[in-house]
Amino acid sequence: MPETVDCRGLSCPEPVIQARQALQQASGGTVTVVVSNTVARDNVSRAAKSMGWQVAVEEDGDDFKLSISK
Numbered sequence: 636m637p638e639t640v641d642c643r644g645l646s647c648p649e650p651v652i653q654a655r656q657a658l659q660q661a662s663g664g665t666v667t668v669v670v671s672n673t674v675a676r677d678n679v680s681r682a683a684k685s686m687g688w689q690v691a692v693e694e695d696g697d698d699f700k701l702s703i704s705k
Contacts, residue, residue, distance in 0.1 A: 638664075642679075643671040643698055650675040651682045658686055658703065668701040676701065 640657045642650035654668045666688075670676050676699040680690045683703045691702045 639667045639669065641669050642675060643669055645670075645675070647675055647678050651678050654679045654701075654703070655682055655686070658683060658688060661705075663705045665702055665704045668703060669695070669698055670701065671698050673699070675699075 638657055638661060640653050642653055645653075650668065650670050654666070657666050657668070668679055670679060676692060679701055680692065683690050683701070688703045688705055691704075693700045693702070
């Protein structure tokens, strides 16, 4: 079952820290991270890619939904 990390309203680096923790605990599959600003979107995407994960970004109203998978 995919895990969802809700980081809406948080300022960096908190979304990156929470996303990294979720990715380190995940054994694969998909982790969804929801953020509310472009800076967090870009930073979480960069961090996930540096850990070897693939990132797909979808706009969801005012938020961004990042589907991060191995």
